[in-house]
Amino acid sequence: MSASTWAYSNGEIVPLEQARYWPNDLAIIYGEIVYEATRTFGGQPFKLKEHIDRLYRSLHYCRLDPGLTPEELTEVTLQVVERNSPDLPDGSDTWIFHNITRGSHPQFPGVGRGDAGPSVLVWTHELGFKYWYRYYQEGAHCVTPSIRQVNIATQDPRMKTRSRMFLALAEQEVNALAPGAYTLLLDDEGRIAEGTGANFMLVSDGAILTPRTGTGLAGVSLATVRELSLDLGVEVREADLTLYDVFNAEEAFLSSTPYCLLPVTRVNGTQVGTGHPG
Amino acid sequence: MSASTWAYSNGEIVPLEQARYWPNDLAIIYGEIVYEATRTFGGQPFKLKEHIDRLYRSLHYCRLDPGLTPEELTEVTLQVVERNSPDLPDGSDTWIFHNITRGSHPQFPGVGRGDAGPSVLVWTHELGFKYWYRYYQEGAHCVTPSIRQVNIATQDPRMKTRSRMFLALAEQEVNALAPGAYTLLLDDEGRIAEGTGANFMLVSDGAILTPRTGTGLAGVSLATVRELSLDLGVEVREADLTLYDVFNAEEAFLSSTPYCLLPVTRVNGTQVGTGHPG
Amino acid sequence: MSASTWAYSNGEIVPLEQARYWPNDLAIIYGEIVYEATRTFGGQPFKLKEHIDRLYRSLHYCRLDPGLTPEELTEVTLQVVERNSPDLPDGSDTWIFHNITRGSHPQFPGVGRGDAGPSVLVWTHELGFKYWYRYYQEGAHCVTPSIRQVNIATQDPRMKTRSRMFLALAEQEVNALAPGAYTLLLDDEGRIAEGTGANFMLVSDGAILTPRTGTGLAGVSLATVRELSLDLGVEVREADLTLYDVFNAEEAFLSSTPYCLLPVTRVNGTQVGTGHPG
Amino acid sequence: MSASTWAYSNGEIVPLEQARYWPNDLAIIYGEIVYEATRTFGGQPFKLKEHIDRLYRSLHYCRLDPGLTPEELTEVTLQVVERNSPDLPDGSDTWIFHNITRGSHPQFPGVGRGDAGPSVLVWTHELGFKYWYRYYQEGAHCVTPSIRQVNIATQDPRMKTRSRMFLALAEQEVNALAPGAYTLLLDDEGRIAEGTGANFMLVSDGAILTPRTGTGLAGVSLATVRELSLDLGVEVREADLTLYDVFNAEEAFLSSTPYCLLPVTRVNGTQVGTGHPG
Amino acid sequence: MSASTWAYSNGEIVPLEQARYWPNDLAIIYGEIVYEATRTFGGQPFKLKEHIDRLYRSLHYCRLDPGLTPEELTEVTLQVVERNSPDLPDGSDTWIFHNITRGSHPQFPGVGRGDAGPSVLVWTHELGFKYWYRYYQEGAHCVTPSIRQVNIATQDPRMKTRSRMFLALAEQEVNALAPGAYTLLLDDEGRIAEGTGANFMLVSDGAILTPRTGTGLAGVSLATVRELSLDLGVEVREADLTLYDVFNAEEAFLSSTPYCLLPVTRVNGTQVGTGHPG
């Protein structure tokens, strides 16, 4: 899991080490930063169009014009991937990140990028499978913290923003009690919302059930699961899911772009399904 | 409003231009950044102890140990203020900012500060009174956006964090409709919560009423108002306040460290009190 | 937009000027008044049966027996339309209104209609297209006020009642900030509910999405859109919609009986779709 | 309980029978009507200033300028009372009502008062004590319907508006099940809010407890109870009250201007205190 | 309705009179008791597998291992039914109950079953149709109390537990006001949840509508209705139902295992459909 060498930063390909944010950047001042994360498979970006389309939905929701068209950003992304690829170990893959911030706060001029407008960064980082390996072996343990998913009336969870301290608070609570467990957020009515950085789904009576649209990120991997299931004739449908559904599911999974699908074998210490990855 | 020259950054006084965040900093990745903002009066920091005490309460709430004691951080703050003071125009004052982030994300090593732990930055910036001048003249116009204050079950509004994209969303909504207006947030039950970056208070029947503790930041300026009012024999008390109270108030104010107290003369286009600053 | 000449009022066709409510009418005392509004096309009432059926659902919900059967009320409605038609300018159409009140408050006898029971009024008014003309040209701008749709636990929004001061409060808030904008209400969880006097719908991925049943009036025009879409093979489905969906929609519309469909081109100052009517 | 003869209507004293609302009045169209209700004692208006002040707070909340100052309206009120007093039976008293509507809807000109602006009506009606007599004897039975008080986020219950169909729905539900019982509304969290047209209070451990400000109307009679209690050294304080408090109270009361204080001896069929008026 | 003679209690068939709980049983201490209720038709258990499967879902939700497999419990159930059948009057049927408790509280050893672990009881009782007979004749009257269904965030209503004092409170409230009426619970947003011990459904436009999954018990009889309707080509679908839907339904029913389907002809005193059983 070493860092990549090159990044795209506001118009140029630069060494990643030079891609930085000053304290007057609105990402720092207000959390005004929208992002995307995808990965490569065999060196090729995975569903890059879908991730970039979702990025522009996030940007439009918070009224941030990055100054590049989706096509331009796609082009730039491919350049960064290609530029970094010779430095990657054989057979390895990378994360691809897009960060868009609103630029400098107008009250604090004269530092950093000044009034240069929104900041666009594309960077990559070697994917470390070590990190998830044991989950594939044993299955993940999910824990529901007492902290709740942010309400739609405050911030739509579908906007993929870095401004999510509450997720950090939730993960800290979980890790203080169950080190190594995955955080599974409930919404403010006690329903399953999403994992931190992952969508949750379960299998019940042969169908795949997911929390309703709008309770969490509109996952690209989740959409892939939907497509594959459709091909296989498996029904995928949204439902109001609670711990009752989870404890009584036949199987459960987390889906996320870096690791695709992880089996969930325990939730809050209780076995789900057979308790072993399927 | 020019930038100051020097900042304290992780152990040294450096030119502010060198105080930067890499994309693997948890401030950028997760919004894990806690801050404080105070100012000088006649070059002396205002209630520095109270602001630093509040900073450590925010830090403890999100389990972030900055690696400095409050006393050490106070000492460093005074050094930064002193170092920058020769460069300030006569009679001008400065903001004083403290930013604490959790440091690099462990999954993305090898860039920036690596595993050096939490990052501590103290910086200052000349206070620009131009910005508030017209509000003193005409009074501020406050507008309540449709976006609600974050719920306590998600993130206690008393933690002073930079992770607050929802405030940016709220301000954008207000500014798209009423350019120049101040954003006054309601909580999810429709009660007055706080201004963005300011506490709200009103005068009714000779008493000063403020929203209840926990609906917004525990303002240091608000605490100062409480002390002064006590000295003057004016009652200050918490209440469930709605637009009914605001429209029918004798006077209303926003309080914040940089500008102390701003008179509010209109809310959602409706006159409050006489409609003129007191 | 001149007034019509004749109305049906409690058993007789009278000049509209004589159709009045006394201060002891429960419409005035308690807001106990249920209504319907439809229009003519080429002089013929539009979906009169559907509107009258909906009226009786509202009446049954608030336990108000108007003393006429739906068939009798239909007959009376056609009489009023016919009686007024000679006075209408050529090519013009009219609103058709039904007002049912519970009659006099029993504590205040001796004025007005006394104990004569529920009051039934049918009146018409020339439709003024001037009013909506510019929306067809430029598209409507919708604004979400801070005031929320009434909760089902208090009053089901499907009952079409005149007792809706909260809609007036919401419209005032919007008009104070964005004169000429349409009011688009959110429900108490921050989801799109309805426009004041109109249903809202959007187009996403080629399907038409509407807020869920029960968040607003069960629109007759909306039902017409559903029928037409079915004929055209376009999917229409209910969804939990937020500003994220609206900002990212391909198109958006308000539907209401007088103007059928208005294109929505901006919401809260942000462009929706191309920003130009269809 | 006979009707009074004279009323003030938009500038003149007229026979009450002539004080009427046309169907294009915004009171009828949108429920845009604010009101007050007080009474006479020995022919003199009770706390007229307090009622008129409260009326102007309701008006300011909904941005309605009646075109009269509070002093002018007071003057007019006294004239109406005086004018009607010769027609009253000896020893009887009257209700005094103020109705302010926003006037005609601009889309429906040419009927009634046209564009003449807000409508102001002052009328009186003989107070019928018969109506409450048995409650003084036996005490009132209060019933909590399943319908909830309107939320502050929708409409502040302190605005005294006629737009309150939900109160009528609540009363119908109660009267269908317990004819003659008083309706006691809960708020949406299940706490006691207010009676329909009356404030609720209870006695516990020698103190008088009332629901919190903002859960119901700011009662003038309740304020009178506060003053009298203060004189007697009895503590009056706001609290979050539930049926647990009510069932276990030593005594309970409804307060309202026409009848002052009614003892509550049963709630939902359960005895409160001794079950007999104090 | 006489008691049956025999029961299965923790490993043996005993006289029902000997099947008892000591005060240190967690059923008594904490309400930790899960149950099922089915019945016989012509002496044969009705959908025993479905009830036992649901029992194990309830048990797994509250992490209670009864020490018997579903197959073993089925076997035991059949034995109890058979053992009691000679004592039943000809043509009569019985309830079949399963009670599982967590056993003794570890802080109170030395009484009753001590540390013998979870307690399993299977008992039966003659079904008394007298009890429901008049509902078949006249239809049931349902009343919505002010007390709300328990929230999912507290306890999923799909777990069939005896710990449901709130249902008793709701029934008492209803019975104090409308003796003999059925209790129909609303959820905390004012939507129809379920009857106490029964699912609710209505017929609208020829389709059968039921409250959404998770607002009440996952009824086995309701599932039977779904199957039968599917066979008959009648659509059954979940919806957000309110009193508006109920009052305007063509027909409404309660479904429960002992009585299958009861027609609902009035709700809160208001006629539903024709007001007579279908």
Added chain:
Amino acid sequence: MSASTWAYSNGEIVPLEQARYWPNDLAIIYGEIVYEATRTFGGQPFKLKEHIDRLYRSLHYCRLDPGLTPEELTEVTLQVVERNSPDLPDGSDTWIFHNITRGSHPQFPGVGRGDAGPSVLVWTHELGFKYWYRYYQEGAHCVTPSIRQVNIATQDPRMKTRSRMFLALAEQEVNALAPGAYTLLLDDEGRIAEGTGANFMLVSDGAILTPRTGTGLAGVSLATVRELSLDLGVEVREADLTLYDVFNAEEAFLSSTPYCLLPVTRVNGTQVGTGHPG
């Protein structure tokens, strides 16, 4: 911690082993059981009057008449304590429990107590200090589960009922993750409610803060803390408390009758105050 020998059961003093509940008792059927728990100090019941008064408030809330006056129940309680005292080891004390159930379900006659009405049980059990000893040494670790306190709209937490499976669910969740930790419930807005079986309080700025009345049981020990604090001139006041307050408290405690006051030194793995008992 051995069981006591004697209990009062429905009119007689019997061996505790004979005090039992049949499956048709409403305690078992519906959780209709109200209770109290106090203890002895030096063999004398602690605040017996306060506990019995609170018991009758719980009983009145759920409309259960135990058939004994508070004085009679007090008398019976003293008899049970006295009868058991010779069997207690020297220097030991006992719990004193009161259980009142509504008696048999009328649909299941012919078993157990039949139609004998409410059941009253008074029993005692030796207090085992071993259980709490380590908490006095190290302080308790409190954990907030994802499961929320029951809402007032469903069941007032001040009624002391055994029907509280949700507390068991919450404790199971906590114990699965942090064995030995105390469960600290949040209410549905994310505020501190109560410990399971204990009130929570904290010290901040020299004052003692407790959650608001109605969020949990009205603790008798908490009332004792209030009295003692008043004597010492320490302010005790109710507040909306969150984890922010808890993490930043100077000290925190659980109060409950058996152990009086336990120091809380960690919450969700985070140190509170010095992290050591006071």
